[in-house]
Amino acid sequence: MVDQLIIFDTTLRDGEQSPGASMTRDEKIRIARQLERLRVDVIEAGFAASSNGDFEAIKAIASIVKESTVCSLARANERDIARAAEALKGANSSRIHTFIATSPLHMEKKLRMMPDQVLEQAKLSVRFARQFTDNIEFSPEDASRSDIDFLCRVLEIIINEGATTINVADTVGYGVPELYGQLVRTLRERVPNSDKAIWSVHCHNDLGMAVANSLAGVRLGGARQIECTVNGLGERAGNTALEEVVMALKTRKDYFGLALGIDTTQIVPTSKLISQITGFVVQPNKAVVGANAFAHASGIHQDGVLKARDTYEIMRAEDVGWMANKIVLGKLSGRNAFKQRLQELGIAMDSEAEVNEAFSRFKALADQKVEIYDEDILAIVSSEAQVKGDERFYFVSMSQRSETGGHSHARVVFTDQGNECVGESRGNGSVHAVLNAIESRVESGAEFLLYAVNAITTGTESQGEVTVRLSKAGRIVNAVGTDLDIVAASAKAYLAALNKLLAKTEKLNPQLTP
Ligand code: KIV
Ligand code: ZN
16 A cells, blocks of 8 residues: 655745735635645645734635645644634634744743743643644654754653644754654654654755755655645745655655645646745746746757657656646637636636626736737736735826836826825836836835746737835735736736735734744
């Protein structure tokens, strides 16, 4: 019998801790639906006690997701655990994930607790969590810098209390594959009741070794759960990239010998959705999901691939969900064809009114652009989702004029809480002028951290996708705007970012305070 490996996705929790990647409740729900389509085993939906917003998002995800287990993070204290349990109440299958730091550095400097106090708190927390569920994960935070004897003591007690998954956290990405793999193995060998729990790996990418460490934890250590995020999103240098570990395990099944439940054809659509929602653009040469991951430029390689694909390809693009820019719809396509394509793409709309709204956007686009690709449909749905809520600003129209060697001038019309505003400004180039025009009316004072343009499909007729990252008073947000005109896409992205930045949300980033 082939062993099964559990894929635990933490894009919505650890991934969201990337500066600027915080997501709204609706965005989290869209991602959770897609993660379920990808067939991840566990979705860590958030950190219920970190904010009311996160609590509500977990609660909504718990009631919607049916196939994957839904999990909430909780510090090792009764308030956090009770909050997690409350948020997860409606789930088909749920898990509470509690953690406390075990390294001398974290215990002394961060927690200001003695090791025995940490041990006691961990024990009481798991005991408390058992009142709500028998699916409990425990993470010794900063495990890779913890004392092995102490770790063994803690983990034995925690498993006796009923923890069913033990997650060996390489919190600061300090691990090296061989050593990290040995750590998991030693823990499994030395903790007397280790066979009563599933062992899990959780690696950060500070030294670029998160994927290698996770795989070593599996192969050398015998772990049977990997914690990961789509596109490797996460604090600092990020987490183990889901797409990379999954495809490594699948492509090298001869070596790892493990079975996975993942539907790999959903990898690229999931990656695109997350990139679009968070505004974290995927680098072109990123393994599996980068735009160039399957592109062959050199003549020798192209020749080889044309003769036999496996000369230079170890995976097939279509197996990870790359679609070859297929024209799917056009100007004459009707509402039914559009609706059917939404279904085929796995996009669930909440109401017929939403389908109608998306369809009229599709029609408007089809009037300007002859060929509509799946990527265009995804962009329509994303921009639809961005303007669905009670947003403060909505883009209406813009005009701009520029001349080589001279200033550009722009006029932007948008609404601010339903009232029409017109901003006009000059700038060094059209994008600068358009953003100045908006800023002349909003006066947000936000700092501009990032501006990036990307083509959604190939060819000059492609829609442009603009990502904008703004910061103000310690808060960082990302937003995306799409349009056939990249200057209009810039205005949309800027207004969407202002909507996020100026919204009255309590949450910045759910940082883990002691
Ligand atoms: O990196 C870490 O230690 C974590 C824990 C909460 C598992 O994310
Ligand atoms: Zn982490």
